[in-house]
Amino acid sequence: MNKKVQVVRYLFFDFFAAAISWILFYLYRKLQIEPQHFGTEVPLELTNQFYLGLLTIPACWILLYYLSGYYSNIFRKSRLLELGQTFLSSLAGVIIIFFTLILDDYISSYKDYYRLFFTLFLLHFCLTYIFRLIQTSRIIHLIHHRKFGFNTLLIGSNEKALKIYHELSNQPRPAGFQFIGFLSIEENDQHTLSSHLPYLGTLNDFTDIAQKYKLEEVIIAIESSQHDLLTRILTSIQNHSITIWGIPDLYDLLSGNAKTNIIYSSPLLKISNGILPAWQAKLKRLIDVSFSMLAFLLFLPVYLLIAILIKLQSDGPILYKQERIGRFGKPFTIYKFRTMIHHAETNGPELSRKDDPRIIPVGQFLRGTHLDEIPQFYNVIKGEMSLVGPRPERQYFIDLIVKKAPHFTLLHKIRPGITSWGQVKYGYASSVDQMVKRLPYDLVYLKNISIYLDFKILIYTLIACFKGNGK
Structure with a gap:
């Protein structure tokens, strides 16, 4: 059974249920509530606003379900837990819709507000759960009859x-x-x-x-x-x-x-492999992508200026590409502004150090302000990195670190980050021993990971960037 196909089925029926419930609710407003206010029948018109709502309202419901983590593990669902989850998400969504779209409706009595609220809630909850119940029961039936596992x-x-x-x-x-x-x-x-x-x-x-x-x-x-x-x-x-x-x-x-x-x-x-609750994991990813796309636009003039300075001071490419190890030990290509002379590692992998002669003049500034890292917003958008997470290392150095600290590989449970608690507290490491000393900070982050902690680390990273005390 293909997981992606099953997720699409849940997405389709959730969208369909939200659209049908919105249509029925629209008809109820026009045929039942508004005539009581005006004292006469109101002509039923399917305006542009109706069609716009028919597209945007279900899409917003899908976003809410995604952020709640509903689509994360579709094959291990409990129908009873799904009932409660659908009830709570429907209640939260209807409250948002009520206060943003319905509160200024034409009504003849305050009791109409209660009718509008509960009508929308019951329509949406019942239709959504019926389709979900059918889908989930089908999967459970296949599992119980050993046709899927x-x-x-x-x-x-x-x-x-x-x-x-x-x-x-x-x-x-x-x-x-x-x-x-x-x-x-x-x-x-x-x-x-x-x-x-x-x-x-x-x-x-x-x-x-x-x-x-x-x-x-x-x-x-x-x-x-x-x-x-x-x-x-x-x-x-x-x-x-x-x-x-x-x-x-x-x-x-x-x-x-x-x-x-x-x-x-x-x-x-x-x-569980899930370090964060499902809704926080989805929200963290949404913040990563949104912030990275915004940063790409805001930093565009900075990109051009840095590119010109690098080309003026050193021959070679503007961007430096290198293979790093990401989540679950999967290799990926990381991007940085080049801060060293071209072919700086002719003698094999070598960490940078203070007053490293291989660093070009603008490279010192880029490293101090961490501006050399900003091309990694592209890695974040691709899903290879996060804004906050343990810094990714090369396999060569990972092998050396694991000999001294085998638990280092636990950091691969989450996406690596542009910045990390270890980097904020300890800074860049110029030797394997320093990497091992920095490790406890990243392990503490792994244990206490949260959206709140991510924002604190980002704030301290920005402070470090303005002070220019990187290396």
Whole structure:
């Protein structure tokens, strides 16, 4: 089942439901409410404003659903949770429409406001949820009849892993786990599962297996109380766009940390890849794109001036392109204004340092004010970077950092940024040791990431730019 096709189906029916509810509401206003005000029938006219609303109102509803994260995980929806989510989003949207478009309607009594509000709400909520219920029920039906599922890998080969496999494979209403095999933690582990599932290797083979089998979900068959082992496993696999499940121990159950909505299955603890709530993640992306497009326009004269200065002071291209490692370890090409002489790394990868002779005169100013970074707004628009996030590094230096700090790869869970908490607090790093010292700041950001924190980091970055204290 193609995910993009299913998302388009949800988008189409949400748009259709919003359009139909708006048409019916328009007819109710013209045929029921306004005649009471004027004391006579009002001719029904489909004006240009009606057609404009017919396009813009549903589009605004789609934007609201997108920001709420509704389209993020369409194959793991609960009909009951979907009911509540549709109710709340419909209520919020109708309140906005009421105070922006309906409050100045012609009415004969204040009670008409209540009629208008509840009519629009009931029309929109009922039509939207009916179409969503049909779509979601269809997907759940396919999952429960084992006609659709998620490629799942089991990590562990002990008795606990065997028990989990049997319970998930024999449950009356499948949760969608389609096992493709299992991994052992160490090479010398006993393979209790080998008579039931293919043995695919050890934890070190995870990346290759994830790509080969297009993994969607992973179940870690060890208890969460085994903290050191669990940390090692998560460090290896959490940098992929994969849903991770674990087995809760007694403490998780008693403390309430173990939460699941799978009733017919073993209690599994979802170790989510989503750092931000869905609505904040969508809002962060919307802010990234909007701000970057605005910056492109505002900085256009600056681009031209910098380009002229670079060409006057040094031979070579204006922009410097380099491969960096982005979210989930995926390489991408980063763009910067060139601040060094052309072919500055003839002897291999080398970090810049204070009073580096390779830096051209205008390069010192660009680095101090961080203006060399502004071409990366293009990377942000493409979705490779964010305004705020850990700075992306080259694979060469990542390999060196991981030898000293294996948990560095946790930063790949999110998009890298033009600026970061580590950069604001510590500045640019001119050695691997300095990169390791800067790492705690980025890990703290990863733990506390929020839209509010992003704005604080952006403000401090602007202050640093005006002071020109970069390097």
